[in-house]
Amino acid sequence: MRRIVAWCLGNRPVVILFAILFMGAGIFSIFRLNQELLPSIEFPSIFIVTSDPGANPAVIDRDISIPLSNALNGLPHAQHVFATSSQSFSQVVVQFNVDSNTKDDLDAVNQRLSQVQLPAGAGKPLVQTFSFSAAPSIIYSLGAADGNLSRATLEAQTVIAPALQGAQGAAQVKVVGGEQNAITITLDPVRLAAHGLAPFQVTQALQAVQVDLPAGQSLNGNRVVPVEVLSAVHTAADLRAVPLGSGQPSRSAPASIVTLGDVATVQEAPAPVNGIARTDALPSLSIQVIRDPNGNAISLSNDIHSRVAALHLDPSDRLSLIEDSATGIRASLNDLLLEGLLGALFAVFAIFLFLRSIRATLVTAVSLPTSVLVALLGTAIGGFSLNILTLAGLTIAVGRIIDDAIVVLENSYRHLQKGEPPRLAALNGASEVSKAVISSTLTTVAVFLPIALVGGIISKFFVPFSITVTISLLASLLVALTLIPVLVSFLLERRAAPAEGRRDWSHRVYQPILGWALSSRLSKAAVVLAAALLFALAVGAVASPLVAKNFFDFGNTEQLVGAVSLPAGTTTEETSQQLQSFETAAAADPGVKLVQVTIASSDFGGYSAGFETNQARLLLLVKDKHQAGAVVGRLQQKLNELYGVGNGQIQTASFGPGSNRFEARASGQDEQALRQASDLIVAKLQQDSEVSDVQSDLAAAKPQVSVDVDPKKASAHGLSPRVVAQVVAQALSPMSLGNLGGGGPPVSLRLDPSFVTVDRLSDLPVGPGAALKDVATISTQTAANSINRRDGTRLVAVSAVINGTDTSGISQRATALVQSVPLPTGVKLDTGGTSEEINQSFQSMFEAIGIAVAIVFIILVIFFRSVVTPFVILVSMPLALIGGIGALLVTRSALGLPALLGVLMVFGIVVSNAILLIDFAERARETKPTHDALLLAGATRLRPILMTAVATVVALLPVAVGLSTSGGGGLISQSLAVVVEGGLITSTVFTLVVVPVVYSLIARRGRVGAIAAIHDLDVDRAG
CATH class of the missing domain: 3.30.70.1430 (Multidrug efflux transporter AcrB pore domain)
Incomplete structure (x- = not known):
């Protein structure tokens, strides 16, 4: 490595030119990177x-x-x-x-x-x-203030959607919902019976005239022309005139032709396309913009908003922005800039306090943006987009990439204080720590890279994050060993070492402590036992309810989502009517700026899904995202008042796992046993004060009318059970007959609703001279609102809302409660929801940590050519947990995915510090006893270790105090920052004391170099 550093110092203009080129390419890549949430x-x-x-x-x-x-x-x-x-x-x-x-x-x-x-x-x-x-990248709601949703729908389809379709990066623009003109044919059973007709005969007649078929080809002279047979039915009037057959003759008149208008009402009127939607109490529809996978979310957002601003819409239109994924990526970029710049300034200032040299501080200050820009260039070359995961990787890297530069700079600065000229000091300083810097960087890479290798959804999700961190760390290593020595040789001057009596306070405090810790077996045992006890307490706190555990803190968001479930069987119209009370109450809330209700829509976030007429989906926007929790509390109370506890829920919007629901699932083949198991589980969970809104999907049973057709009676009237079933189905559900004239409005056929109520269903005419009661037995019973299966086996789910932030702990206790229930024979139980998601995610993270430790150990064995020395260095890793868990306890933060990432980050830093310390100690042991070598290593490496720790702590300070604009959640959250800061504070102290003590206990007395070293001081200086 010395030769590479020497080459860089001999070609300083070339190195600086390449650094400028890399920085320029990094800046250029920012504008070329695909940006998405x-x-x-x-x-x-x-x-x-x-x-x-x-x-x-x-x-x-x-x-x-x-x-x-x-x-x-x-x-x-x-x-x-x-x-x-x-x-x-x-x-x-x-x-x-x-x-x-x-x-x-x-x-x-x-x-x-x-x-x-x-x-x-x-x-x-x-x-x-x-x-x-x-999924839709941008969603608008178009409300009709004049109540004419048909007009608004036509405008959305013919004006808005075409204008947005050509936006840069737009793959598709969809109009969802709204109204269109439709023709409804309502049969009158009394008039049908008077003419001796049955509903199925009307259906057959209408299907016969709805033709639009190619009939073949015909000759026109010497040319062949296609022939198409078209229906002459193009309007509602044409439908009324469709002949159905001959009516029954009477004594006074012969049989006459019966038309559709004689037995039905044909009406053309607006009808909902896909359920009912209202935005701020106005009938509305949704306009969804799907981004091209290779498109830029921010560019698309800017183009879409500019096109919307240029639209000339009807004065009655109310166009509201519901969602824009670019908002999240903009906030993340702003957070990266804010936290990164503030963190960098704090870190640079901390370095100045240690070195008290503006020029030396400037060297480190230059390395930070250079490393970040090189990392961005590597991200672009790797084909990754700029999203919240890659930005999270860059933000985490900011707290670490400065460390390599600090180590090289500090060691070069120390050589300057010895009186060496700048060039020689840069050469010796960088070469001396090069292998320690390389090994520490590779071990840190080994800490983060396994997240992308363990498999599972966590692994798939975190590939961009891990790769970005890896690229950032390698970029910082490259900068530290090439550019930093060049800048040192240019900017720094020879300095005199401070007098022995003028050593700073850190040395005056630290050296007596380390001397005492190494002085006797008793002191060494006391240090090790104290560290072990603190570590045991930290592990105990994690295992106890003292530390809340969840999967992910999504932070504050302006979007709230919810659902309301009314009694099973409630019609769409009745559900719509009842939801108006909540809309009025929500609109009156001072923290709410938009209220949207959707009923009986098959669209769910851009995907098709089934729907129930008794269920409604809620979407609200709040004025201040930091007050979202308070708004949720008020609206949840209102939902409970209006619809009863458990029938309406609202929460802040989030993506991925990590909701606050517990779920227990009972499976088996016996319906009665499943119902009994469901009742027992519900009763047990209702005893738990930590959960609420306990519901079973069996409890939502609804009344059902059963029609049992007698084949003999049906045959006596010239009918079959299938024909009777078709008549009943047509009577109860409008039957689609396609579009009028091929491209006209849709046509549906139904029986007059007033004749198909439960009490009049038995009188439904099903054939000439026959009512339903003549051919079938009608009874009323209850039936499940839905039927669930897993791998073909009947499944019953019991769910509950978790109260509190300790979602994992509460889920585990609820699981224990449920598992204590004596289940009927043949019923199996398992739990899911948040508990299952958190356990699977934690398992993946712990697997990643285990793999990381193994890889770190292998790298250290390679570098130190020893099995024992790496073990000493790895002792520093559990020490990081002491402060990290303590910080979670003090700040009452939850142990989730961000906090685990913080643990990984601390692991990487403390291992680097331990490598720096032990590497120097092994150098010193070539000529000194172990005790003296450790004292010298501690005194020499104290400053760079403190500098890296303090620089990282202050770099993450903006995150820890919650300066982010995106709401304080996500990967780079306060829980991550407090874990890093708490872990670094304690682990730095323990690394400087416990690691030397453990090393002294393992190293064999009296043998110089008993633990094999990878560095030979003379060879290294020569090479």
């Missing part, structure tokens, strides 16, 4: 949604969900197949291994689905995958 990750699940209008959950389960589940079970790489059967739709979810190929899985699913025969009334299964890039 989240990386383009495809989740290993495939969703299949199938509709069958009018079918109840039992029929959906029997005819759709079970056949689909059976076909999909056993797919390669599939872990589980979940199926939910609800009124009119089935949703099947296939969960695959995280590492499986989504495209291959999709092909396999489609191939299996093509072999399934579904009922005639069922629609084609809609197959979807989920990825962040496919």
Whole structure:
């Protein structure tokens, strides 16, 4: 390494030129990097949604969900197949291994689905995958202040969507919801009976006239021209004139032709396209912009907003921005700049306090932006986007990349104080610590890189993060060993060493402590036992409820989401009516700026999903994101007042796992045993004060009317059970007849609703001279609102809301409660929700930490050519937990994913400090006894170790005090910062004392170099 440093010092203009070029390329890459909120990750699940209008959950389960589940079970790489059967739709979810190929899985699913025969009334299964890039990047709501949603829908489709479609980076613009003109044919049973007609005869007649078919080709002279047969039915008036057949003759008149207008009302009027939506109490629709996976979220946002500003809309239109992913990436960029700049300034000032040299401080100050820009260049070359994960990696790296430069600078500065000229001091200073710097950087890389290697969704999610940290650290290593020596030789001058009596306070305090710790076996034992005791206390605190545990703190957000569930069977119109009370109350809340309610819509965040007419989705925007928690509390209270506890929930919006719900799942084949198990679990959870809103999906049963057709009676009237079923289905659910004239408004056929109430259903005419009561038995019973299965086995879910921030601890205690329930024979129990998500995520993180420790150990063995010395260095890693856990306790922060990342960061820094200390001690042991070598190593390496620790602590200070503009959550959160700062404070102290003590205990007395060293002082200086 000495030769490389010497070459750099001999070619200083070249090194500086390359540094400028790299910085320029880094700046250029910032503008070329794709900017998005989240990386383009495809989740290993495939969703299949199938509709069958009018079918109840039992029929959906029997005819759709079970056949689909059976076909999909056993797919390669599939872990589980979940199926939910609800009124009119089935949703099947296939969960695959995280590492499986989504495209291959999709092909396999489609191939299996093509072999399934579904009922005639069922629609084609809609197959979807989920990825962040496919979700809408920007969502607008268009409300109609004049109440004319049809007009607004037409404007959205013909004006707004086309204007936005050409935006830079837009892949698709969708108009979701709204209204369109539709023709509804309402049959009158009395008039049908008077003409001797049945509803199915009307259906057949209408289907016969709805034609738009190619008929072949005809000759026109010497040319062949295509012939197409078109329907002459183009308007509502044309429909009224459609002949249905001959009516019954009377004594006074012969049979006459009966038209549709004789037995039905044909009306053209606006109708909802996809459920009901209101924004700030106005009827509304949604306009969704899907970003191209290679598009830039910020560029797309800027272009979309400028195009919207240029639109000339109807004065009655109210266009509101609901969501823009660029807002999050802008906030993260602002946080990186704010926290990075402030942190860098604090770190540079801290270095100045140690070295008391403006020029030396300037050398370190230059290294920080250089390393970051080189890291950005590497990120661009690696094909990664600039998202919250890569930004998190850069922010974490800011606290570490300055360390290598500090070590090289401080050692060169020490050589200057010995009287060496700047060039020689730069050469000796950099060469002397080069191998320690390389090994410490590689060990830090080894700490973060395994996160991307352990598998699971955490691994897939954190690949950009780990790679960015790795690139940043390698960039800092490159800068420290090439540019820093050159800057030292240019900017620094020979300085006189301070007199012995003028050594700073840190040496005057530290050396007596280290001398005492190394003075006797008793003192050494006391130091080791004290460290072990503190470590045991920290581990005990983690295992106890004292430290709250969750997965992820999403921080404050301006978006709130929620849901309201009314009694099963509530109609769409009634649900809409009842939600108005909440809309009024929410709009009156001083912290709310927008309220949106969606009812019976199949659109869920840009994806198709089933819906229930008794359920509504809520979306609200708050005025101040820092007051979101208070707003949630007030609105939750209002939901409880209006709809009862457990029927309405609201929370801050988040992505990924980490919600506050506990779930227990009972599975088995016996319906009665499952119901009994559900009741027992609900009763047990209701005894737990740490959870609330306990619900079972069996509890949401709804009344159901059963029609049992007698084949003999039906046959006596010239009917079959299938025909009767079709008549009843048509009577209860509007039947789609396609679009009028091929491209006109949609046409639906229904029976007059006043004739199909429960008390009048028995009088429904099902054929000439026959009512439903003549051919069937009608009874009322209760049925499940939905039916769930996992891998074909019936599943019942009991859920509850977790009260408090210790989501993992509360989940574990709730799990213990549930597991104490004596379940009926044949019922199996497992738990899920937040507890399962946190446990799986923590398991992945602990696996990553274990792999990191193993890799660090291997690297140290390679560098130190010893098994014992790496063990001494690794002693510093558990010492970091003492202060980290203590900081969580003091600040009452939760142990989650950010805090675990903070632990990894501290591990990397303390190992680097331990390497720096032990490396010098082993050099000194070549000529000194172990005791003296350790005292000299401590005195010599005290300053750089303190400098790196203080620089990192103050660099993360803006994060720790919550200066972020994005709400204080996410990966770079206060919990991460306090873990790093607490861990560094204690681990630095322990590294400077405990590590030398452990080294002295292991090193064999009297043998110089008993533990093999990788550095030979003379060879290193020569080479």
